[in-house]
Amino acid sequence: MTRTVRHAGAFCLLLLAALLVNAARVQLVEGGTYERNPANRRADIDRYHHPRGDILVGDRPVTGSVDTGGRLRHERTYADGPLYAPVTGFASQAYGTTLLEHAEDDVLTGRHPLLSALPLLGGPAGTGGDVLTTVQPQAQRAAFDGLGGRKGAVVALEPATGRILAMVSTPSYDPADLSGNGPSSARAWRRLLADPDQPMLNRAVRQTYPPGSTFKVVTAAAALEARVVRDLDQRVGEPGPYRLPGTDTELADERAECGGATLRQAFEWSCNTVFARLGVRVGAERMARTARAFGFNDDGLRIPFGVAPSTFDPHVDPAQLALSSIGQYNTRATPLQMARVAAVVAGGGMTRTPYLVERTTTDRGTTIGRAGPRGLRQVVRPATARLLRELMTGVVTDGTGGQAAIPGAVVGGKTGTAQHGVGNAGTPYAWFVSWARAERELEPRVAVAVVVEDAAADRGDITGGDVAAPVARAVMRAALAAP
Template sequence: MIRYIRWCAYFCVLLLAALQVNLVRIQVWEAAALDANPANKRGAVERYARPRGDILVDGRPVTGSRDSRQLLRYERTYRDGPLYAPVTGFSSQTYGTSFLERAEDDVLAGTAPALAAFPLWHDLARSRPAGGRAVTTVRAGVQSAAYAGLAGKRGAVAALEPATGRILALVSSPSYDPGELSGTGSAVEDAWARLNADPDRPMLNRALRETYPPGSTFKIVTAAAALDAGVVTDVDAPTRTPDPYLLPGTRTPLPNASTGCEDASMAEAVQWSCNTVMARIGVRVGLRGMVEAAERFGFNDSGLRVPAWVSRSNFDTDMSPDQLALSAIGQFNTTATPLQMAMVAAAVANGGEIARPRLVERTTRRDGTQVKGGVRGSLGRAMNPATALRLQELMVKVVDEGTGRNAAVPGAVVGGKTGTAQHGVGNAGIPYAWFIGWARAEDAPVPAVAVAVVVEDAAARRGDISGNGAAAPIARAVMQAALSADRYPAP
């Protein structure tokens, strides 16, 4: 009898050992696969079991949380959702996250290790700290001015503080309410399908993710390349450029929209946007010089983050001379995001240096104590300081006496450049209206804002569409708001 009991005990020990081996197998080797299994709802339940941290503009939350009393308990809410959608993105229990909601997800969800003062305690208690906050660099007045200026037309606005890279406004139009995507169920699915099927693409962040031919606004890059390379040493000297100008190696004439461009100086070409002069200057700079200049401004960089990723702006590295001529005036394959063109204006305003653009000033715990502060960074020098000073003078003349008069702000020094970009097969599309510029209060030592505006569907006859008519008034409103906000620092 004792022998049978002993064998039974051995068998029980064997079963217990097998149970322990299986437990280790599940908890160690198969844990990741089980966590990733779509049938495992525990992670989602835990993620939405408490309110998400907020995104702040001017010290005020533009997001919130609502208790749905469902299994996935807390849903995201948005204050002025369409206004701030290009900044916040969405946080959806069905479709995930985008933009700042994605870039700062670990802080907002409370999973960032830095949020826990005593990480070991939270591990032992199997809990996580409350969601933190992302304090943005956006100024509410500047954002509202840009949104109201576009008034639902397809287009975008990006505004920067040149010296620091702080993004003051990021607007894409038409927009959408991210709160429609927050929860689960048929209403959310219907909203997702409707927004994605909309031909106006309201969920596209045109300020960061769409690239456009920059048209004549790119002439600022070409002018900087020519001055830095010594191709142009006197901006007021005649350039001996015919009107029209035959593209090199072809019989194709390049016309001007303005008159008086024959033999114009580079200063006059910038002021009156002479295609012929700037195309010929770009050819004289040469392919290598133009590529190097464009890349110093940020073109061909696919790694820019703000912290959401930004689409790559393009300047071709292999072109024939006629293609280079067109690229030098912002056509052919040259494309840019509105943020990129705001960086071009900011480089001129900041003495040639490009401060790294950033959308987050700092992240904090829920009680306001700082977790991580925004650090001013530099993308390098786009041009020599003397070149930047000369371009400032030329851009001021564009607004005071040239094609950009609608951007003038009373009591401020404003520099700018207009653009009308052709696109589509055979340039058959409605031209894009552009304006880039910067503004400085008359009593201030440095410019407070640099801005880029693009309007896709300018409401005018095709021949009347211009950067001065469609985009410059929006830029003026944005710059006025930024100059006013500059007097009252954000909390």
């Protein structure tokens, strides 16, 4: 009897050891396979068990969560979804996350190290934290309403800090349509992907355009820095069309006066021949170096999500350089990049790295991370920046940017109308870049870039001054009026 019990006990121990070995094998050897198996819903169930943290604009949440009672319990909601979609992106149970929802996912889901290590600072373990943005609601609304459904984008920056005050891309979409994992979300996903206007594309930071004449701010800066031109009233125009070096192609101006223009007049009238010649005189190397200093050819910028690099081709012949210097050929820029160009001028020749997140907190408001101004860098000499400010102010007071003027404020700007398409057959892009300060303030408080892709006007009547400048004016006015 005793012998039988011993044998049974030994057999039980053997079975227990086998179970332990198998459990270890499953966890250590095959754990990754099971974890990656699409049929494993444990991670998703855990992810959506708690409400997701919120994204805030002006201390007001523009996101939320609703308890569906399902296995994937909490679903994302959005307030003013189309208005803030270029900032928040979407958080979908079926299609993942984008933009801030993706870049700050660890905070929003409660998986950030500080949230998981110190759960008592917030709610229960797994409770998401909050993300406070730099966006100014008045400026955001002014940009969205100003575009009025037209295809385009607006970015507004605070020059002294790099804070992004507005980021709008239209046409937009409601991220709430994608939040769930049911048939309605699937239908919305297919509809948005099939839409030729690409409403989910963030044109403000993920689309590059030929900047057209707004790039003449950079060309003027390069010419002044290289001392190719030393005075704003120095005559730089030459009579007649400009034959691009080594070609039979002639570049002409709309105004005959450009043939005898000073730099100030050429900037106000946006004379293509003048700035094409200046770019060639400056040279490809120095033009590329100046463009790089302004932020072109930077493929590492994150705000905190990635930004498409704006480009200035340094490997060009003189004819290509002439076109590049007036914002054509291979020169491409995001609206964010052109807002940075305006911010350099507004900031006295200095630049700050743009950023969109002010700080991150627990759900109870305890700060766990703070951004703040960073990356202060000199782009051009202060004396050059002062001259560029004078040029841009003249565009608004005496040139093509009169519709950007704001009573009680000093405004500087530059218009642009960029050709594109095969044989320049596409509807021209209307651009305006600008900055503004209240008359009693010492330094500009806002810098703006606006691009409109599909202006509703005859092709010959589409200009940055008529189409994009009024949008910039509305954004600047809202930013100056905000506390």
